[in-house]
Amino acid sequence: MPDPSIEPLPLARARDAFMRPERGMYLDFAAHSLRLHAVHRAAQTALDAATRPWDASWDAWAAxxxxxRLQAALLFDGDPNGVAFVPSAAYGLALAARALPLEADEAVLVLDDAFPSNLLPWQQRCGEAGARLVAVRRGADATAAVLEPIEHEPALRTAALEHTHWHDGGRLDLDLIANACHARGIALVLDLSQSLGAVPAEIARWRPAFAVSVGYKWLLGAHGLCVLWASPHWREHASPIEAHWSAHCAREDWSFDAAADNALRPGARRFDAGEIVDVPRLSVAEAALxxxxxxxxxxxxxxxxxLTARLREQVVDSFDMPDVGAPHFVGLRPRHAALDACVLALRADGIVCTARHGVLRIAPxxxxxxxxxxRVASVLRAAR
Ligand SMILES: Cc1ncc(COP(=O)(O)O)c(C=O)c1O
Incomplete structure (x- = not known):
């Protein structure tokens, strides 16, 4: 049961749920969500409560x-045993990289323009194992580009991918890719930071080994509490990065055995990172979820x-955009105007979005x- 003091607003009143700028328009959820009023209230209540440590209850914190954990699990397979709390996407991906088997001369597939948190841990792991990275350029058909090495590179052991690309919302067909991976025994690892919460995660169909997401974008939360989902096999067989006490079972008197191994907590709880599962962060995540x-x-x-289809339609004559795109955001590459001119025009109208890699990322x-x-479409069409 969620905390009954959190009162969610219905869809019809969703606009009022967010703390919005007084003027202008925020279209940068792919960078950071707007804060929900309910989240802000929960954060303030938790910070106030932290001034009274004498009232703190271990049982309330654990509950x-x-x-x-259950709220997060409902975004995956519904099983709270599969979810761990980690401080960053990179932390979760590093845990996956350490767990999955990789021998010298084997290979890991990444996108060559992957978010660095889904590149650097694999680079490090490959360096340690004497393995190599296969870095795929997405090109005009990103799914086909990814399928090519999955089907033709026998050394491939793992494919580490995003569902929705952070640059422009380009979407991989994970149904096709997952089937191809599973047919060849290639482990699939997903960075869902740009999709979880905005697009359903089809875990039963994709069967990833691990999936991770930050909390501060489409999950409407804040920095510092990310979710790591592990498959039923890996939640029992992977090792935690830290041997933190919160990931282990204590004896009844809250002591730990110095002469024998201390049991890990059941399921993915064993991967919970030290100290981050604290009340302020949990309260933000609970209100958001x-x-x-x-x-x-x-x-x-x-x-x-x-909304994004409406925008696409109105600017398709002057901007390139991914053919296969995510529903929740779109990267627009100006065909005639300079990117800087578009940025200035949007800024003059108080419209905030990210402009990077030659693309305006519109994320409502x-x-x-x-x-x-x-209004956005008319500003963009007028930009020269
Ligand atoms: C696809 C993707 N993954 C991960 C992250 C953040 O990763 P980390 O939590 O490691 O900083 C971002 C942030 O923009 C992102 O877009």
Missing amino acids: QAERV TQLHAWGVDAIAARLGA HLHIDEADID
């Missing part, structure tokens, strides 16, 4: 951690898909409506 589940990921995907959420999208 809250399990509530949030309560609102997210009240809206529903399918409904969020449908609404954001309608439920605080945006059709009139907002039409």
Whole structure:
């Protein structure tokens, strides 16, 4: 049961749920979500409570951690045993990289423009094992580009991918890719930081070994509490990065055995990182996930898909964009105008988005409506 003091707003009032700028328009959820009022209240309450450590309850903290674990698990396979709390996507991906078998001369597939948290841990692991990275250029058909080495590179042991690409919202067909990986015994690891919470994660179909997401984007939370999901096999067989006490079972008197191994906690709880499972972070995540589940990921995907489709339609004559795109954000590459001119025009209108790698990344959420999208489109069409 979620905390009953968190009152989520219905979809019809979603615009009011966010702390919005007084003027202008925030279209940068792929960088950082706007804060929900409910999240802010929960954070303030938790910080106030931290001034009264004499009232703190171990049982209440443990129960809250399990509530949030279940809320997070509902975004994957529904099993709280599969979820660990980690401080960064890179931490979760490093844990996956250390767990998955890799021998000298074997290979790991990544995208050549992957977010660095899904590149550097694999580079490090390959260096340590004497293995190599196969870095794929996405090109015009990213799914085909990824399938090519999966089908033709016999040394490949792991494919580490994003569902939705952080540059431009380009989407991989993970149904096809997962089938190809599983047919060849290649482990699939997913960085869902740019999709979890905005697009359903089809865990039963994709069967990844591990999947990770940050909390501060489409999960509507804050920095410092990311979720790592491990498959039923790996949640029992991988090793935690730290041997932190919170990931181990203590004896009844809360002592640990110096003469024998101390048992790890069941499932992916053994990967919980030290100290991050604290009340302020849990409270933020709980409020955020309560609102997210009240809206529903399918409904969020449908609404954001309608908004980005409206934008795509209006600017398709002057901007290139991925053919196979995510519903929740879109990268626009100006065909005629200079990127800087577009940025200046948007900024003059108080519109905030990321411009990087030659692309304007337009990432709205439920605080945006059709009139907002039409305004963005008209500013972009007028930019020279
Ligand atoms: C695809 C993707 N993965 C991961 C991250 C963040 O990773 P980390 O938590 O390791 O900083 C981002 C942030 O923008 C991202 O876009």
